[in-house]
Amino acid sequence: MSGVRDSRWPMIRDAGFDGLLVSFGDTLGEAANRAALAFRAAVEAARIDGVTETSTSLVSTYVKFDPLSHPHETMRADLEQLLAKRDWFEARLPEGRRLWRIPTVFDGGRLGEAASAAGLSADEAVEQLSTARLRVQTIGFMPGMPYLGELSEAWDIPRQTELTAEVPKGGLCVAIRQLVLFPVATPTGWRQVGQTDFELFAPEREEPFLLRAGDEAIFEAVDVLGPEATYEEIE
């Protein structure tokens, strides 16, 4: 779907009483994801009156505002004006992104099962997963939890139909060409392929959330957990 243009997008929709959702597609694609991230950065930079909070999903920018001081019509017009400024599908990713290297033990869990679903041997699977440079497409569901993509087409494997009772905190899981990393132990339908000790969210830490949408990550294979994750600024 990446790069495919459709006159329906971008589309602005009411999202409940005090939100607007600016969507750049209805299926996940690199261009739509990039557009959503870039547009959110632009909304933040424009400091539009009445906006109280913004965020992104995989392909949309969410804008929360106060409709009592800035009615929907005004807010919608402000966003339309900003949208018209450029082709957001061509926009560059926001500044200040980081490339993370996150030590990961690839074994156990459902690595073998995931590899065969992807038509790969376990070694090939680890080789691919541990070298792929992936983008944090969005953070959501749970505090600090990243959805990373896009893996090669071989990894377009469905989630399991039954839930795994508990994937440990720091568990790295795969499905539908994405990796997710869990901030807390949780039941999930995603197949676990690796384990990290990466603390995605710590409320008492100076930087409570480490990853931001738009950041990139490489899950580097290690034999034993211990080395700390590192990052460098991109560009």
Place this chain on the structure above:
Amino acid sequence: MRALKVIRAGPQMSVQDMGREGHLAFGLSRGGAADRLALWEGAALLGQSESCAALEMAGMGGVFEAAEDMRIALSGAPMAAAIDGVPVAWNASHSLAQGEHLSIGAARAGCYGYLHVGGGFDTEKRLGARAAHLVARIGGVVQKGDELPVAEDKGTRTGLTLPEPGRFKGGKVRLVPSVQTELFSAAELRRFGHTVFRRDAKGNRMGVRFVPEGDSFASEAGLSVLSEVIVPGDVQITGDGTPFVLLSECQTTGGYPRIGAVIPADLPRVAQAAPGVELRFEFMALEAAREIERKEAARRAGLGRTAQPLVRDPKDIPNLASYHLISGVTDGNAR
């Protein structure tokens, strides 16, 4: 230390305020009190800011001891309350002297009762708020043995009550359209508006499930909707075709189609619907919702002016029992 000691604790008590905005992009929902209106009511009773933190009690209260003289107020779901064994009115403010025990029982209606203290609870702020976010593991439940610090209180007045809130028995809840409303056919939306729903046993601070009388609901997109941002008030139609209304500790993205969004003024009514309570949804346009919210904001801001002195009904004055020689025996322990 100025504190409230927890002598006994119900299973789901936590310190709550209006929650923390600004972390949605990091996957953290606002959190805060399940019934935000109850915070405004407690603040009105004590003549202080609605931003003061209070103790939220889900279904069941506890026993508390004042380490110093303090003022308290009780709001939200009505629960049986007594100070050193003497019943006190809910939806009212009282004084609690040093060493006195406040006991709060089970909810008689609704789900979430609130205990406010003059000055507010002065627990540590995390990410800009005192609210425990149980799902995100920010803070936790309040337990027996805890001592909750209480901030300095500038007020002195007690013995006030507010008009009966009446949001604890379900009823009509108003919705505005949201992102995926158009994925539902006009007929399905009409039927949704005519259906009586019953609050399911399944529910917590993340959200509550409602079970329709009659058939479940389906959208044209089925379950193939791409995950989108979700916020408190959103009404998801989950895999089994029943609505799930998101509350303050909801997740931040969700892949179920949303049929609509409960307007903020009516969300306390949803949060306070106890299992089995009946509720109906009514769609309205955004402009109409804006008028309702404007009036509700003005009403909330003026709540303090509607506070009235508590009139003690003689039959509610337990001390009377000690003078009342019905059987010719008085309780020697009566205070």
